[in-house]
Amino acid sequence: MSSIKHFQVTFDCAEPERVARFWCEVLGYVVPPPPEGFATWDDFNHSLPPEKQDAGFVCRDPSGVGPRMYFQRVPEGKVVKNRVHLDVRVGTGLVGAERLATLQAECARLVPLGAVHVRTLFADEENESCIVMQDIEGNEFCLD
Template identity: 85%
Template sequence: MSTIRQFQVTFDCADPERVARFWCEILGYVVPPPPEGFATWDEFHRSRSPEDRGSWFACSDPSGVGPRLYFQRVPEGKVVKNRVHLDVRVGTGLVGAERLAALEAECARLVALGAVHVQTLYADEENESCIVMQDIEGNEFCLD
């Protein structure tokens, strides 16, 4: 039996390209080239039926290490808390005030891109600080 080592993370959303480009900014991901036979993504989208235009978009880690992110349009909006969320590892190896400063700086950068700061969870005896946020469509993620 083989072991699967690659996976993609899929987001349900209203505006796939907008949300994908937002996550590119957070993670340093890139938009892959348009499908073969198309010079641009706009050209590809125009070739599709009106109901399928902009129905999906993707981005990937330019190093090839991280998972591909796939964004698909769904008719319903987000209603409840995510059952799964991404932890964006900003403070790896940092502790105390230095970690909190790194998290807060990244939080400020992402708020300027349209993210929402939900809550800062301060370090205690068991856990280091982290910041709970929402992306531009309300999907929760943490700066960790």
């Protein structure tokens, strides 16, 4: 049995392009070039039947290492806590006050982009600090 080498993270959302562009800013991801034959993503989008326009959007790691992220429009809004969430690893290897300051600086960068600071979990005897946040449509993620 062979192992899976690549995977995609898919978000259900109301506004795929808006949410994708938010995550591009968070992760340093990029929007790939539009399909061949189209100068822009808007040109491609307008070529689709009306019911498929604005139905999905993609961003990817420019280095090709991280997973592709796909954002798909769904009719229902978010109702409950995510069963899976992303941990944005900005504090890896840092401890104590240095880690907390790094997490807080990243939080301060993301809030003007539309992220919401939910709570800060301070270090204890077992865990280092992390910050729980929500993206622009309320999906939870952690700065870790």
